[in-house]
Amino acid sequence: MPSPHGIHAIDTLFQKPAFCTAYLVVENGRGAFVDTGTRHSLPQHLAALEAAGLAPEDVDWVVLTHVHLDHAGGAGALMAVLPNARLVVHPRGARHMVDPxxxxAGATAVYGEEEIARSYGEVVPVPAERIVEAPDGHVVDLAGRALHCFDTPGHARHHLSVWDPASRSVFAGDAFGLSYREFDRADGTPWIVPTTSPVxxxxxxxxASIRRILGHRPGAIHLGHYGAVTDGERLGDLLVVQVERMxxxxxxxMQRPEAERAAWLQGALEDFYFEQLRAHDPAADRGAMRAQLAGDIVLNAQGLLIWAARAAEEGRT
Incomplete structure (x- = not known):
């Protein structure tokens, strides 16, 4: 359902329902998508347009928070059916949209060829002339509504977030963690966890990015996983504690034998997440948490170990 500010959340149906979100922002009969999901998400985007009373030619912009395939893999396929749209992307990510x-190849190295085909489908290039690079401070004009792009690295160096003064909200992609609705308390209070996936x-x-997002004092933060959260200060404090502990x-x-590191870290992360989740909701079930976060635990451990090895080589640990 749209918000009073013309923001429509789109369940991209990546992997399963209520897991990955893209957004459609509507202003004065014109539209902008924020993130695209995968190629398989194209029907959901077209359905969102129809529900908003728009046609594909009414879309002016497709804004990518970052180019990871669960959020941007469908950009080329979506752009192909939006004749008037331009693609907005961080300068570090633009070349990957022209030649993905x-x-x-990087995603295939992590997930394998079969999983890439199943979950993402073909990744279609975007013509270079339709791409607008968005450095820190770039402003997208959506029919007079200013959408301010700002750098939010940490999850990825090519990550940007979007500040929308009209709704006093931020589209944060993966820069402000993951808040799966399965972990909401009975009163609707959400939980959150950082995403430290490779590389x-x-x-x-x-x-720093978490704090920059909160610096806008947003009334809502629109996440890539999943939907919007409104108590940003509490969740931001929790994220900082978690990042430091992770x-x-x-x-x-890294002090353990190399062959043992991944398994040990995955176990330590599961213990830590369950400790945090129980503090959020004493009724939380470890098995249910493990079922939801199993993939994230593996990917987070991989990303953490890649960072720790790189940092050790550079003498920062």
Missing amino acids: SRLV QFEPGPMI AALAREA
């Missing part, structure tokens, strides 16, 4: 081969996680920039666990893992 390295992006696909560009950096704790210092991630914490980095410490990664450094501890």
Whole structure:
């Protein structure tokens, strides 16, 4: 359902319902998508347009928070059916939209060819002339509504977030963690956890980005996983604590034999997340948490170990 500010949340149906969100922002009969999901998400985007009373030619912009395939893999396919739209992306991510081969190869190295085909489908290039690079401070004009892009590295160096003064909200992609609705308390209070997936996680920039998002004093933060949260200050404080602890666990893992590091860190992360989740909701079930976060635990451990190894080589740990 749209908000009073013309913001429509789109369940991209990546992997399962209520897991990954994109958004449609409508202003004066014109539209902008924020993130695209995968190629498989194209029907959901077209349905969102129809529900909002718009046609594909009414879309002026497709804004990507970052180019990871669960959020941007469908950009080329979506742009192909939006004749008037331009694609807005961080300067570090623009080349991957023109030629997504390295992006696909990197994801394939993590997930494998079968999973890429099943979950993402073909990743279609975007013509270079339709791409607008958005450095820090870039403003997208949506029919007179200003959408302010700002750098939010930490999850990825090519990550931007979007401040929308009209709704006093931020579209944060993965820069402000993951808040799956399964972990909401009975009263609707959400929980959150950082995402440190490979290969560009950096704790210092991630914490700085969290604080920069909160610096706008947003009434809502629209997440890539999943939907909007409104108590940003509490969740931001929780994220900072978690990032610091996760980095410490990664450094501890590096003191163990290399063959043991991944398994040890995955177990330590599961213990830590359950401790945090029980503090949020004493009725939380460990098995249910494990079922929801199993993939994130594996990916977060991978990203943490890549960061810790790189930091150790550079003499920062």
